[in-house]
Amino acid sequence: MVLERSDGRDCWKTRRTIINVGSIGTAYGSALVRRGKTTIVCGVKGELANSRPENPGDGFLVVNLDLPPLCCPLFKPGPPSEQSQSISQFLNDIVTSSGCVVLSDLSIEGQLVWCLFVDIICLEYDGNVIDAAVLAMLAALTNTKLPKITVSNDNGEIKVSEALEILAVKSQPVTTTFVYQQDGGHVMVDPSFEEEYDAAGILSITLQEDGSLVKLYKPGGLQLPDSVLEQCIAKARSLSKDMWHLLKTVSETVET
Amino acid sequence: MLSDNKENETQSIRTLSAELSNLSRPDGSAIVAQGDTVVQSAVYGPVEVRPNKELPDKAYFDIVYKPLTGLPGCPEKLRERVIRNTLEATLLVNLHPRKSINLILQEMQNDGGLLACCINSACMALMDAGLAMKCLVAALNAVITTEGDVLLDPSLKQEEEAKACFTFAFESINHEVITSNTQGSYSETEFKKCLEICRSASMKVFDFYRECVQRRFSKEIDR
Structure with missing residues (x-):
């Protein structure tokens, strides 16, 4: 029996993904990601801070996801x-585990470091917020340009120049989410809100x-079962390729 | 209550010890120590449910995780969510509609593998409370060191120095994965290796559960 999903999708098919970067002018970097109806906005803001004595020279990167009542009646x-x-x-774990932004790269001079706030807001919740949020975070970080900061040697005055520097993003972690309805059966990728709500596991x-x-x-x-786990890892590999391709295309179109 | 102790071997778990029903007020309680990691848990249930949490078809499974110091932040909330979802899958919540089952976990000491110890402690407390479960869960922690070796049930120091850290929970029937959480980057073969090592070590945890319950009830018969 072939399982038909409520939106007519195949079990191993994701919804259409749209990425729009740099749409928020007031942020240092931003992205808007749509996965089907799920809509996520991400903005990166920077503040100057002093590094912690235990990790001198390391900056801060704080990821925060907000699920406002606007996006779903459950919230x-x-x-x-x-x-x-x-x-x-x-999301914070993914940043540290993948090392996509190296915290020592956020150092400016001496104790002075960048503290980057990655604020992610869900505008519409139609399931699978995790994948969309990771994508939005990555697209926004890749798009981030920080102003060059100089500290004068004489009086320690901090100068913010007009020149912008691109934030180095070292790796591109991409998440693929699956749900299943019963013990290892009926696995579906990229769940919609209903599929996520009824799922036996994620x-x-x-x-x-x-x-x-x-x-x-x-x-x-x-x-x-392990066989399903392996199948999901293999599927995630092939589906992630599309996302890397998409991210690459997006960054190329921005630069030119 | 002790299990076998071979601390220098990399593929063995640290000494497990537990005391069931160590608190008098809760319906079930357990204090579990895995090496120097200690977690106390208590279960109240099935009890009256708050009206806004009432579910018509099953019991509401509430869990509170108390960190050692300070207020629970994002890492604690993630841990809480993982523990709840892990144990809710094993509990027969449909037996108690319009009720609530409350589980409280108190971190007492952390020396690595906290999430695993929390799950084991919670499972023993639920067992002690006599709540119907379809299977038991055993959680294990393993790391991959910077040299690429697998180290089962590491200490906090070893966990911090490791390249990747894994926590798995297995059910007691087919020993399939219920929960998985990882830190750091690793290859698929490393993942599978860790999974298998943890799976075989989970048998020791299940044996330990059995031993604990046997000892507890044999004591009562002796009296």
Whole structure:
């Protein structure tokens, strides 16, 4: 029996992905990602800060995901929900695990470092926010240009120049999320809101371009046989290629 | 209650020790130590549910994770979510509709493998509370060192120095993966190697569960 998804998609087919970078002029870097109806906006802002004494010269990169009541009726106003906090942590883990931004690259001079805030807001929640948020974060970081800072030797005065420097992004982690409805059966990639809501389990696989894994995140749910796990990793590999191609095309069109 | 202790061997787990029902007020409680990592957990349930949390077809499974110091932040929330989803999959929540099952975890000491210890402690507390479960879970922690060796159940220092760190939870029937969380970058073969090492070590944890429960009940018969 061939399983038909509610939107007519094949089990192993993702929805259409659209990336738009640099659309927010007030941020140092920004991106808007649409995955089907799921819409994510990401902006990178920088502040000058002093590095911690235990890691001198290391900057800060703080990723934060917001799921406002606007994006889905399930979310209520108030302090960040457990879901948004755990996705924020997931994104922070990906940055540290993949080393896509090296914290020592954010150093300016002596104690002075950049503290980058990567703020991600979900505008429309139609499932699979994780994949879209990782993509938005990566596209925004790749798009980030920081002003050149100079500290004068005489009086320690900080000067912000007009010249912009591109932030070095070392690797490109891409996440592919799967859901399954029962013990290892009916695996579907890129779940919609309904599919995610009814799922028996969820699995997110993050890969880097060199083929290494960065995170294999399966927060509970029904058990998954190893064969299905392997199948999902292989599928994630082929699907991630499209995303890297997309990211490459996007960055090329911006530069020219 | 001790399991075999071979600390110098890389493929063995640290000493496991546990005490069941060490608290008098909760319906089930357990304090579990994996080496120097200690987690206390307590279960109340099935109890009255808050009206806004009431579910018509199953019990609401609530979990509170208390860190050693300070307020719970993003890492604690992620841990809380992973623990809840892991154990909710094993609990027969449909047996108690319109009720609530509350699990409280208190971190006592952290020397690596905290998430794994939390899951094991929570599973023992649920077992102690006598709640119906379809299987048990055993969680294991392993790292890949910078030399590329697999180290099972590392200490906090070894965890921080490692190239990649893995936490897996397995169910007790077919020993399939329920939970997986990783840090750092690694290859697929390294992942599979760690998975297999953790899977075989999970048998020791299941044996330990059995031993704990046996000892606890044999004591009561003796009296």
